[in-house]
Amino acid sequence: MYTKGDFHIHSTESDGELKPGELVLLAKERRVDIIALTDHDTINGNKQAVKVGEIFGVKVIPGIELSTRYKGNKVHILGYFTDDNYTNDELKMILSNLRKKKFKACQQHFKGQLSFKSEGGKISTAAGIELLHYFNAKVVLAHPTRLKREVFENVINLNFDGIEARYYRNKPGEEEYFINIAKEKNIVYTAGSDFHRLSKEDLKHGTLGQIYLEDEEIEDFLKILI
Structure with missing residues (x-):
């Protein structure tokens, strides 16, 4: 059984300071035995992280x-892959097109199977969830504390598999509130430090392993990934 899990971490593949493999070593050093690499809009670092994790005994x-985007609001969603789609070239191509705002090209590629509706230069939240589900990922609403409460109360009704209830910048009482929402909706809750860099001046994000799930909480999360 895993004892400490941080499921929201960034590497040099997006805007983080450490390489994917270095994150694994930092997790090992901090006795975090299970992590998730969740770089912004890319899956490119996962292969290295998984490989290094296997060598050093850290589950990645x-x-x-x-x-x-949801009705003009920035909404970040976390996808956790249940199979080897994190190496999928088709998904890499789609993500590249999304970064370049080529929504029509994505639509044409899937011949209308997926919507790729966009708002303000980003894929809509509902379409993003649908895309990640298509590639066998489970989808969790990231840092709900950063959403206006009325936006959260609406967006959480989309087809999420979970909610990041434990987060570095939660306000007093929010963790319990978000966990209760997860229980009401029969979805999982996760924890993430949103680690980007080791600098103590980085007040926007937590440090790796600072926010985490424990034992049975981790097991409940892993059940949806099987």
Whole structure:
């Protein structure tokens, strides 16, 4: 059984300071035995992280943090892959097109199977969830504390598999509130430091392993990834 899990971490593949493999070593040093790499809008670092994790005894869940929009609001969603789609070239191509705002090209590629509706230069939240589900990822609403409460109360009704209830910048009482929402909706809750860099001046994000799930909480999360 795993004892400490941080499921929201960034590497040099997006805007983080450490390489994917270096994150694994930092997790090992801090006795975090299970992590997820969730770089912004890319899956490129996962292969290295998984490989280094296997060598050093740290379980790595390959993931992504996708930038979406919901009625004009920035909404980030976390995808956790249940199979080897984190190496999928088709998904890499789609993500590249999304970063370049080529939504029509994505639509044409899938011949209308997926919507790729966009808002303000980003894929809509509902379309982003649908995309990640298509590639067998489970989808968690990232840092709900950063959403206006009325936006959160609406967006959480989309087809999420979980909510990041434990987060570095939660306000007093929010963790319990978000966990209760997860229980009401029969979805999982996760924890993430949103680690980007080791600098103590980085007040926007937590440090790796600072925020985490424990034992049975981790097991409940892993059940949806099987």
